[in-house]
Amino acid sequence: MSAQTVCVIGSGYVGLTTAACFAHLGHDVVCTDIDADRVRRLKAGECPILEQGLDNLLREGLAGGRLRFTHDNKEAAGAEFIYLCVPTPQGDDGSADLSYIESAAREIGPVLTADSVVINKSTVPVGSTLVVERALGRSDVHVVSNPEFLREGSAVHDFLNPDRIVIGAEDQSAAVRVASLYLGIAAPLIVTDPASAETIKYAANAFLATKISFVNAIAAVCEAVGADMNDVVLGMGYDKRIGHEFLKPGPGWGGSCFPKDSRALVKIADNAGYEFDLLKGVITVNTEQFDRVAARAVDMVGGSVDGVTIAVWGLTFKARTDDLRDSPALEIISRLRAGGATITAFDPSMPDGKVDDHKRSALEGIDVVDSPYAACEGAAALLVLTEWDEFRWLDFDKVGELLAAKRVIDGRNLLDRESLRRRGFAYAGIGRV
Numbered sequence: 001m002s003a004q005t006v007c008v009i010g011s012g013y014v015g016l017t018t019a020a021c022f023a024h025l026g027h028d029v030v031c032t033d034i035d036a037d038r039v040r041r042l043k044a045g046e047c048p049i050l051e052q053g054l055d056n057l058l059r060e061g062l063a064g065g066r067l068r069f070t071h072d073n074k075e076a077a078g079a080e081f082i083y084l085c086v087p088t089p090q091g092d093d094g095s096a097d098l099s100y101i102e103s104a105a106r107e108i109g110p111v112l113t114a115d116s117v118v119i120n121k122s123t124v125p126v127g128s129t130l131v132v133e134r135a136l137g138r139s140d141v142h143v144v145s146n147p148e149f150l151r152e153g154s155a156v157h158d159f160l161n162p163d164r165i166v167i168g169a170e171d172q173s174a175a176v177r178v179a180s181l182y183l184g185i186a187a188p189l190i191v192t193d194p195a196s197a198e199t200i201k202y203a204a205n206a207f208l209a210t211k212i213s214f215v216n217a218i219a220a221v222c223e224a225v226g227a228d229m230n231d232v233v234l235g236m237g238y239d240k241r242i243g244h245e246f247l248k249p250g251p252g253w254g255g256s257c258f259p260k261d262s263r264a265l266v267k268i269a270d271n272a273g274y275e276f277d278l279l280k281g282v283i284t285v286n287t288e289q290f291d292r293v294a295a296r297a298v299d300m301v302g303g304s305v306d307g308v309t310i311a312v313w314g315l316t317f318k319a320r321t322d323d324l325r326d327s328p329a330l331e332i333i334s335r336l337r338a339g340g341a342t343i344t345a346f347d348p349s350m351p352d353g354k355v356d357d358h359k360r361s362a363l364e365g366i367d368v369v370d371s372p373y374a375a376c377e378g379a380a381a382l383l384v385l386t387e388w389d390e391f392r393w394l395d396f397d398k399v400g401e402l403l404a405a406k407r408v409i410d411g412r413n414l415l416d417r418e419s420l421r422r423r424g425f426a427y428a429g430i431g432r433v
C-alpha cells in the first residue's frame with residue numbers, strides 16, 4: 001500500500017485514534033489540536049486518554065516518524081487528506097453545534113492544496129458537507145463524509161476491525177481516494193451520498209440507544225411482575241434477529257455521543273417535518289432510568305439518603321475508558337446528593353484516587369478514593385454503576401465487614417447475586433430482585 005499524507009484536526013478520542021491507526025497502517029500523519037498542553041504531552045509520547053493499545057501505537061508512530069503533533073492547523077497545507085475530528089456538542093436547541101467544525105474549516109481553507117480531500121469524521125447532521133464547503137471557501141477541494149463508529153474502551157480495535165466503512169461523497173473519485181486509506185482493513189465498504197452517510201451514523205447511534213432503553217423498560221416490567229431480567233435477556237438474545245449484544249440492563253445510556261446524537265436526530269427530523277416520537281420516548285425512558293436506579297438506592301437504605309454515606313464503584317460512562325462525559329453514574333450520584341447523601345467513590349481509571357484537573361468539576365462534591373474497599377468504609381450501601389470487570393473478583397467478605405450495612409445495589413447486574421446473599425447481603429439488581 002502506498003503511504004498517503006493525512007492531517008487529522010483534533011486529537012481527542014476519535015482524532016488521536018484515527019491518527020495513530022492511520023500511521024500504523026503506514027500513512028504519513030500529522031495530528032493537530034488547539035489544546036497546547038495536550039500537544040506537548042502527545043509529542044512526548046504521553047497518551048492523554050485511557051484506550052487499550054493507543055499508547056503503543058502512539059509510541060510506534062512517533063518512533064517511526066510517521067506520526068507527529070502540532071497546534072498549528074495550517075500544517076494541513078501539505079496533506080492530501082484532512083480529517084475533521086473536532087467536537088460537535090449539543091447546541092441550546094438540541095441540534096449539533098457545528099461551530100468547531102466551521103472554525104477549523106475556515107482556518108485551513110486558505111492553505112489547502114488543490115484537489116485535496118477534507119473529510120468529516122465528526123458526527124454531523126445532514127447537510128454538513130455543504131457547511132464545510134462554505135467555511136473552507138474553496139471550490140477546488142473535495143468534501144466527503146466518513147463517519148466513525150468506534151466504541152470508547154475498544155477504539156483502536158474497532159478502528160482497525162470495523163464492522164463497516166461508510167463513505168459519503170458527491171464525487172466518486174474522491175470516495176475511492178478516501179477508501180484507499182483503509183487498504184489493508186477487511187470490512188464491508190458502503191459508498192453513498194453525504195446525506196445518507198450522515199444519516200447512517202445518527203440512525204445507528206439512535207438504534208443502539210433504543211435497544212438499551214427498551215431493555216431497561218423491560219427490566220422495569222420484570223421488577224413489577226417478579227421476573228428475572230438476566231434470564232429474560234438470555235432468552236431474547238438467542239433469537240438471531242435480536243442478538244445478545246447491547247441487550248444488558250443498566251443505569252441508562254450516556255457518554256459523549258448517545259445523549260447529544262439522539263437529541264440531534266430528533267431535531268434533524270423535526271426540522272424536516274417528522275415528529276420522531278419513538279426516539280423522544282427512548283430519551284425519556286433513559287432519564288427515568290437514572291431516577292429509578294437512584295430510587296432503588298434510596299429504598300435500600302430505608303427511604304431517605306439524607307445524611308447517609310453511599311459507596312459507589314464506577315464513575316466513567318462505561319468500563320475501560322476514563323471518559324466521564326454524560327456518565328449515567330454522575331447523573332445518579334447527583335440525584336443522591338440532592339437527597340442529602342455523601343458519596344465515597346472508586347473508579348479503576350483513577351486507581352490512586354487522584355482526579356485530573358480537567359475532571360475536577362465533573363466530580364465536585366464526590367470523595368474519590370484509591371481503592372474499592374476504601375470506598376465502602378462505613379457506607380450504608382454499595383452502589384455499582386460502571387461494569388468494570390475487576391469489581392466482580394473482589395473480596396466480598398471484606399466488603400461486608402467494611403460497610404456499615406451489607407447492602408448492594410448492582411446497577412449493572414455485574415456481581416454474583418447468590419454468592420452475595422449467601423454472605424448475608426441484601427441485593428437489588430436491575431430487573432431482578
Ligand SMILES: NC(=O)c1ccc[n+]([C@@H]2O[C@H](COP(=O)([O-])OP(=O)(O)OC[C@H]3O[C@@H](n4cnc5c(N)ncnc54)[C@H](O)[C@@H]3O)[C@@H](O)[C@H]2O)c1
Binds near residue numbers: 087123256
Ligand atoms: N468519542 C467517541 O466515542 C466518538 C465516536 C464516534 C464519533 N464521535 C464524534 O467525533 C467527534 C469528536 O469526538 P471526540 O470524542 O474525539 O471529542 P474530544 O472532545 O475527545 O476531542 C476533540 C478534540 O478537538 C480539539 N479541537 C477543538 N477545536 C479544534 C480546532 N479548531 N483545531 C484543532 N483541534 C480542535 C479539542 O481540543 C479536543 O482535543 C464528535 O463529533 C463525536 O460525536 C465520537
